[in-house]
Amino acid sequence: MSHYILDIIYIIGALSFIFGIKLLGKPESAKRGNFIAAIGMTISIIGTIFLFNSGSAETIVHLQNVPLIFTAILIGTIIGTIMAKRVQMTQMPQMVSFFNGMGGACAALISLVEYHHVSTLPVVDGIPAMETGKAIVIYLGLIIGSISFAGSMLAYLKLDEKIKDKVLPFQQVINVGLMAVILGIAACSIFGWFVIPNALYLLLAISLMYGVLFVMPIGGADMPVVISLLNSFTGVAAAFGGFLYDNKVMLFGGILVGSAGTLLTVLMCKAMNRSLLNVLIGNFGGGANKGEARAITGNIKEITKTDAASLMKYSKKVVIVPGYGLAVAQAQHICHELEQQLEANDVEVKYAIHPVAGRMPGHMNVLLAESNVAYEKLMEMDEINPEFKTTDVVLVVGANDVVNPAAKNDPASPIYGMPILNVEEAATVIVMKRSMKAGYAGIENELFYNDKTRMLFGDAKKSLTELVAELKNV
């Protein structure tokens, strides 16, 4: 009886994941979708603890070590909740990467333990317990789980700026070679062609190394794509767990995330107008093309805060282009204040959100929404681009690559082909920047030398605060 109930719980769990993802795709129902998926997950977990039967239909064997299981869940829940509640909105991408790595490690550990469990079972009728099918699932689960864990942790450290991009000589050759070694060892062990002592641990070590080397050369601006890709890797690793235990809810959840995650990765690449392959081997921001890019000459023109304030105050329409610099300076709230101050003077204010503004698609929307900027003021690139011609002042706050005209007119530039915001079509462009340092992609921006451009150097938060004060004065 109890076994049937668990099956029904798993069906509900699997359906909750499908509905959850479906509802997550619409702004108005997203929160409900997340909640539904969480409920499905909770009942699946509790059902497994109390109703899982590892015996047969006649002799029911429930799970042991229940107090241990609950202790582990309690520890995980407390740490997970604290981390998730404390993290700053700007650090969201690395947090997602971190949790993703935990899932990968979990999948790898399952494979490790299960390998020992299965390989020590006695040989019955000449058939070892480790059938080929099971071996494939265990080995692949270990490989993908470890790659996902190591890669995610490195992505987390890189986004946190604890580790810089680094490209080894012959990086791609090394990576392809390592992958071949991994597949070779796995195939030998699975099919028993060749006995390699401690093959499993060897695989674990090489897979972890591969995960690190896979993410190491990929530039910071491409990190969201990598996290999304690693996310779908973990999904696949979870699905292998589903195969291992003939557990449909694990299979459903895993494959669903695996395929949705892969598509999401491709969509992100599209937003940057690049192919996935190009992201993975292109060493974006690694400096491969830097030398060839066109040298930029010209003078930059600075503007004082007083002039900037009066220029904006007597404009009809101001478009604010926020970038990651705004988020880093925690200036989204003061930016909203500036917007209110301008609107009080009958200036129309809109925000132009590039698809990859911030660190991930949609990241900037989350940050601005946090400081109460109205949803309909946030314009997507395709909506706002035709409007720049009729805009008096564009205020670029801490954005760089997404307004770099090199993407349109310099084929040698690493960001060539990426759709950008055509801010130079506006009457005046004010660029707020900490210094003349290049953006995340590590390339120069000729916009700064444009005749229409005025530079306003300084910390985004400080400058915006002073601008608001000036607006009140003039």
Add this chain to the structure above:
Amino acid sequence: MEQVLEFISVNKEMFYLVALMIFLGIELIEKVPSVLHTPLMSGANAIHGVVIIGAIIILGEATDTVSKILGFIAVVLGTLNVVGGFVVTDRMLDMFKKKKKQN
């Protein structure tokens, strides 16, 4: 090779399911506005935490100390993935909701 084919044959329902789920996953995501990419990635991240069920089974069936320790760690990590994932997603989506009330 035969063993592999046999494995596929024995588990054919699973393979049907996998094929269908791949299409379903693609179908579900296709028309999502880019605004929601981040919360969606985070939500999907929490869902693959379902791998914790495997960890629970491991710990529940563990008899020796090494398996118990590894299983325990696996459950802790799996829980981190699930709980952290859902809570972070919820926080992100809160940002959208709060602003809606104002309008």
